[in-house]
Amino acid sequence: MSAQELGALLADASQNGAYFIDVRDREGLEEIARGLGFAVAAIDFAGCDGRDEVLERFAAALRFPEWFGGNWDALADCLGDLSWWPADGYLLLLDHAGAWRVSEPFDFATLLEILNDAAMSWSAQRLPFWALVPLSAAALDEVLEPG
Numbered sequence: 001m002s003a004q005e006l007g008a009l010l011a012d013a014s015q016n017g018a019y020f021i022d023v024r025d026r027e028g029l030e031e032i033a034r035g036l037g038f039a040v041a042a043i044d045f046a047g048c049d050g051r052d053e054v055l056e057r058f059a060a061a062l063r064f065p066e067w068f069g070g071n072w073d074a075l076a077d078c079l080g081d082l083s084w085w086p087a088d089g090y091l092l093l094l095d096h097a098g099a100w101r102v103s104e105p106f107d108f109a110t111l112l113e114i115l116n117d118a119a120m121s122w123s124a125q126r127l128p129f130w131a132l133v134p135l136s137a138a139a140l141d142e143v144l145e146p147g
Contacts (some may be wrong), residue, residue: 002082002117003041006028006029006032007035007036008031009101010029010032010036010038010089010091011036011089011124011143012050012128013089013123013125013126013127013128014123016119016120016122016123016128016129016130016135016140017115017116017119017120017130017131017133018102018112018115018116018119018131018132018133019130019131019133020132020133020135020140020143020144021133021134021135021140022081022134022135022136022140023134023136023137025134026049026093026095026132026134027082029091030042030091030093030126031129033089033091034111034136036088036089036128037087037088037089038087038088038089038090038091038128039086039087039089039090040090040091040092040144041061041062041090041092041093041096042059042061042092042093042095043057043061043062043092043093043095044061044095044096045094045095045096045097045099045100046095046096046125048099048100050087050104050107051072051104051107052070054107054111055070055071055072055074055075056070057079058075058077059140062078062082062085062091062092063084063085064078064126065078071118072114074112075111075114076114076117076118077113079114079115079118080117080118080121081121088128089127089128089129090122090127090128090129090130091128091130091132092115092130092131092132093132093134094131094132094133094134095134097133097135098136098139100106101133106143110111112131114136115131116131118131119131126134
């Protein structure tokens with residue numbers, strides 16, 4: 001897919017959601033999103049040992065307001081608001097999430113559900129919102145063809 005086609009895809013709010021991508025595509029997608037005027041946040045999951053740490057990293061990367069409660073509901077509330085961070089769209093990059101995804105599958109599934117719910121909410125407002133999980137080719141194959 002060309003850069004122009006990727007830009008059109010990212011700008012299409014009807015396609016909002018949380019997606020797994022090949023880590024080799026990460027930089028290009030970030031560059032395209034920035035070119036579209038998107039707010040971009042990288043949340044580094046390296047070394048995460050639990051949900052609380054994931055929530056702290058989200059809060060820091062997205063500069064959540066002081067009222068952030070540090071739980072899944074508060075994350076959903078903040079991702080559905082983002083009034084403190086106005087932009088033409090949003091791109092969240094969940095870097096190095098592979099190990100945490102494997103060690104905490106229930107919490108990871110909860111996080112994806114929250115991200116997809118936020119994406120659908122933003123889609124209704126016609127504002128692009130993407131959460132991308134860059135994975136190695138081998139890990140991506142496992143996700144796409146489990147078992």
